[in-house]
Amino acid sequence: xxxxxxxxxxxxxxxxxxxxxxxxxxxxxxxxxxxxxxxxxxxxxxxxxxxxxxxxxxxxxxxxxxxxxxxxxxxxxxxxxxxxxxxxxxxxxxxxxxxxxxxxxxxxxxxxxxxxxxxxxxxxxxxxxxxxxxxxxxxxxxxxxxxxxxxxxxxxxxxxxxxxxxxxxxxxxxxxxxxxxxxxxxxxxxxxxxxxxxxxxxxxxxxxxxxxxxxxxxxxxxxxxxxxxxxxxxxxxxxxxxxxxxxxxxxxxxxxxxxxxxxxxxxxxxxxxxxxxxxxxxxxxxxxxxxxxxxxxxxxxxxxxxxxxxxxxxxxxxxxxxxxxxxxxxxxxxxxxxxxxxxxxxxxxxxxxxxxxxxxxxxxxxxxxxxxxxxxxxxxxxxxxxxxxxxxxxxxxxxxxxxxxxxxxxxxxxxxxxxxxxxxxxxxxxxxxxxxxxxxxxxxxxxxxxxxxxxxxxxxxxxxxxxxxxxxxxxxxxxxxxxxxxxxxxxxxxxxxxxxxxxxxxxxxxxxxxxxxxxxxxxxxxxxxxxxxxxxxxxxxxxxxxxxxxxxxxxxxxxxxxxxxxxxx
Numbered sequence: 001x002x003x004x005x006x007x008x009x010x011x012x013x014x015x016x017x018x019x020x021x022x023x024x025x026x027x028x029x030x031x032x033x034x035x036x037x038x039x040x041x042x043x044x045x046x047x048x049x050x051x052x053x054x055x056x057x058x059x060x061x062x063x064x065x066x067x068x069x070x071x072x073x074x075x076x077x078x079x080x081x082x083x084x085x086x087x088x089x090x091x092x093x094x095x096x097x098x099x100x101x102x103x104x105x106x107x108x109x110x111x112x113x114x115x116x117x118x119x120x121x122x123x124x125x126x127x128x129x130x131x132x133x134x135x136x137x138x139x140x141x142x143x144x145x146x147x148x149x150x151x152x153x154x155x156x157x158x159x160x161x162x163x164x165x166x167x168x169x170x171x172x173x174x175x176x177x178x179x180x181x182x183x184x185x186x187x188x189x190x191x192x193x194x195x196x197x198x199x200x201x202x203x204x205x206x207x208x209x210x211x212x213x214x215x216x217x218x219x220x221x222x223x224x225x226x227x228x229x230x231x232x233x234x235x236x237x238x239x240x241x242x243x244x245x246x247x248x249x250x251x252x253x254x255x256x257x258x259x260x261x262x263x264x265x266x267x268x269x270x271x272x273x274x275x276x277x278x279x280x281x282x283x284x285x286x287x288x289x290x291x292x293x294x295x296x297x298x299x300x301x302x303x304x305x306x307x308x309x310x311x312x313x314x315x316x317x318x319x320x321x322x323x324x325x326x327x328x329x330x331x332x333x334x335x336x337x338x339x340x341x342x343x344x345x346x347x348x349x350x351x352x353x354x355x356x357x358x359x360x361x362x363x364x365x366x367x368x369x370x371x372x373x374x375x376x377x378x379x380x381x382x383x384x385x386x387x388x389x390x391x392x393x394x395x396x397x398x399x400x401x402x403x404x405x406x407x408x409x410x411x412x413x414x415x416x417x418x419x420x421x422x423x424x425x426x427x428x429x430x431x432x433x434x435x436x437x438x439x440x441x442x443x444x445x446x447x448x449x450x451x452x453x454x455x456x457x458x459x460x461x462x463x464x465x466x467x468x469x470x471x472x473x474x475x476x477x478x479x480x481x482x483x484x485x486x487x488x489x490x491x492x493x494x495x496x497x498x499x500x501x502x503x504x505x506x507x508x509x510x511x512x513x514x515x516x517x518x519x520x521x522x523x524x525x526x527x528x529x530x531x532x533x534x535x536x537x538x539x540x541x542x543x544x545x546x547x548x549x550x551x552x553x554x555x556x557x558x559x560x561x562x563x564x565x566x567x568x569x
Contacts, residue, residue, distance in 0.1 A: 044086055047514040051192075052091040059188055060150040061097035064123070064143075065160070067104075072173050073145065074462045076160060079177045080147070083184065102144050105357050118144050121157030122222075124495075148186075151191035158187045163360065173361045182518040186507070189515050196225045197510040200241035204230040205257075205298075206250030208473060213247060214482035215474040219499060220245075224506065231257050235448035237264035243509045243556075245272045248469025252280075252299045259441050262303060262432050266454035270462055270509040275300065276469035277311045278396050280344070280367035282324075290401030293367070303463065304506075306432045308379040308425050310372045311467050316421060318346035318415050322364055322386035325490050326405055339490065340405045347496065348385040348421050355516040356424065356504045357384050361497035364486050368468035371420040378427045385422035385501070386465070390414040422466040424508075431455045464505050472502050 033424045044052075061084060061163035065077035077099065088095040102118065103111035119125065123146030145161040160183065162176045190196075199220055203209065203245065209217075209228075220226045229237065229244065237244060237260055244264065253261075265271060280293040295313045323339040348365050350357030363385055370393050373381040392414050434455040435444075474482050483489065486498030508516055 015085075032228045044090070045185075048181060048518055049090050049565065051185060051189060051515070052087055052095065054192070055091050055094035055188075056174045057152050058094050058096055059091070059191070061095070061147055061184075062150075063097060063099045063147045063160075064102040065145060066099040066120070067101045067143070069143065073143070076145065076173055076176060076320070080160060080180060083180050087184065092139075097429060104371055114144065115142075115144065118146065118157065121148065121149070121155070122146075122159065123157040124159055126161060149184075149187050149191060151188070151434075151533065155189050156187050156191060158183045162361065178359050179519065182516065184514070185518055186515055189512065190223065196223070197506075198225045198227065198240055199243040200227060200229045200237070200244040202231060202244055202246050202249075203228050204232045204251075205246075205253060207246065208248045208469070211476045211482050212473045214476075215485045215499070216247070216472040216502065217502065219485075220506075223503065224510075234260070236260055236445050236451075238271060239264075239267055239269065241269060242511075243270045243272060243506060245274070247274050247472060248259070248276050249298060250276075250296060252297055254299075255438070256441050258300070258303050259433060259438075260445065263445060263449075263451075263453060265307075265429055265461060266431055266457050267451060267461070268457065268459070271464075272505060273304070273465045274469045274472055275311055275465070275467060276367065277313055277369045277467065278315060278367060280396075280400060281313060282366060283472070285400060285402065289403070290399055292397055293400050294397040303432045305374060307428075307429055307463065308374050308381055309423055309465050310374060311465070312370045312372060314369055314393040315344055315398070316346050316368045316370055316387050316391060316419055317343035317394055317414070318387045318391040319343065319409060319411065320347050320349075320362075320390065321345050322347060322488055323491070324405070324488075326402060341409075342405060343409060344400070346387050346421075349388055349418070350385060350497075350501075351383050354382050354384060354424065355513070355519040356508050357501070358519040360500055360504070363422065363498055363501050364472065364488070364496040365468040366473075367471040368421045368471075371423055371465065371467050373420070373423060379429065380426045382424040382426070383418075383420045383422070384424055384505075385466070386418040386420050387416070389417045391419055392456060393419065420462065422470060424462065424464050426462045427460055429459050429461055432475050462509055464509065464526070471498055 002534075044474070051056070061082055063077070063084075065073060065080060069077070081097075081099070084095065084097045088097075103114050106114060123144050125142050125144055127142055147158045147160060148157065149156050160176060160180065162172070164181055201207075201209075201217070202221070217226070227241075229241070230256075231237075241264075244261075261271065277296060277298070277299065278293050279296050280291075284291045293315065301310065319341070321341050321343050322345040324345070325337050325340045326340050344367050346365055346368060347362040348368070349362060350360040352358060365385075371383075373383075388410065393416065431454065433453075437453055446453060472485055474485040475487060476482050477489055478490070483492060484495050484499065485502075486496035487494070504516070504519075
């Protein structure tokens with residue numbers, strides 16, 4: 001009897017082991033994953049999956065989030081690992097990643113050189129406070145929350161921490177996690193490109209081309225093929241240019257110039273306009289106590305109006321603004337300098353509805369003008385950047401002086417909300433010269449381009465109009481030279497999202513809309529009720545300790561009872 005029972009249990013044990021081995025073998029080849037989160041946190045977009053399956057060579061990813069970091073950074077590292085594991089599900093052996101502590105094991109000289117290389121690749125450092133010992137002693141630690149991607153003979157850096165000015169630190173991490181898929185997908189997409197899109201930096205109308213746009217030009221050269229094009233000396237704008245960019249022109253455009261731009265648009269060319277409608281600038285204010293701001297007379301009103309937008313002759317003033325240093329008095333023989341908010345330096349707010357500006361920080365602007373969109377059923381207008389809830393406009397001509405900063409703003413005057421300062425136009429554009437083409441202008445262009453003059457685009461096109469030419473300019477420090485765009489020279493510790501905005505706009509216009517869809521991912525931040533946690537802390541500690549132990553004891557008692565009954569029989 002006992003031998004029969006033992007043989008029966010032995011056969012069952014062998015059967016269970018064989019089933020487990022079979023399940024593991026099947027799971028190695030066939031397995032599924034289910035994302036049960038409400039916002040589909042762990043589900044990749046279809047475009048990302050398609051991109052990963054197209055990989056024909058390994059992508060080596062080094063993530064610099066290994067080390068003794070605060071809990072929030074450990075959570076970012078965990079989210080990054082989970083995402084890359086999901087990437088590996090579709091990229092298979094072509095996705096390889098490791099987590100490393102940047103500079104660990106290197107000499108001081110080699111470590112500084114290595115960290116400098118990370119910065120050169122766009123991985124920006126971040127200062128955090130870490131506890132050194134049990135006596136609540138803290139020290140500053142420089143970390144690089146980013147990753148380096150290697151593909152064939154190319155490499156690029158990715159910033160994993162997105163600055164969110166004024167946000168709660170937890171919300172900042174949440175926004176960073178929301179953008180992880182886009183950050184990695186965009187980087188891989190660029191590495192896989194056989195040829196980068198060609199950007200035309202337009203010249204000939206007093207556009208910026210010097211130290212003040214050093215960061216913009218360097219960024220464009222790193223991410224695209226870049227060439228300059230002087231509008232007056234070229235008979236037409238070649239179709240080879242994927243996007244042309246106007247950076248703060250100061251001289252009037254002739255009809256011949258506008259006709260070249262118009263026909264470039266009619267043939268599918270895309271344009272980014274960074275336009276200052278007024279002559280107001282910080283340089284003018286630094287040279288004298290006051291100056292008169294007036295319309296530049298660029299002669300672009302008609303062509304922009306035809307495309308669906310009007311830049312008004314005014315200056316946006318906003319209580320949500322950047323600060324500038326100003327002498328407010330003297331202490332002894334020394335001037336007392338204090339940073340004061342400058343309403344004409346508004347911090348523009350992303351609308352958040354479009355992938356270009358989704359999960360993006362504030363954007364620094366100088367003397368931006370308001371925009372109006374024109375009713376046109378063929379053109380879709382999407383506002384990208386606006387002022388805050390507390391803003392107003394000042395018509396030009398108007399006098400601007402340092403003394404005005406010393407006067408406390410009257411908040412009752414700032415009654416306007418969300419004044420547009422950047423807009424995306426999409427659709428079939430109609431030519432400014434529809435039905436009234438000058439043969440003397442059209443003839444040479446047709447002959448040079450070997451393309452007939454068009455009155456409307458064949459398919460949907462796009463352009464972006466920004467009412468601030470300084471948005472892509474950078475400050476120039478006397479000590480450090482050109483800074484990153486979006487940084488206030490007098491407060492260099494924080495960079496606004498100017499560079500990110502420019503790059504996002506170019507990605508969208510150069511045909512990377514599919515990749516940008518992953519920017520729409522929204523991860524819901526579910527925080528515990530701090531007051532409730534404090535109040536019920538003891539209760540839940542007891543439950544978390546007693547319930548598992550109680551369940552084990554209960555299972556043991558039931559198991560012993562059943563065993564006794566079986567052997568008693």
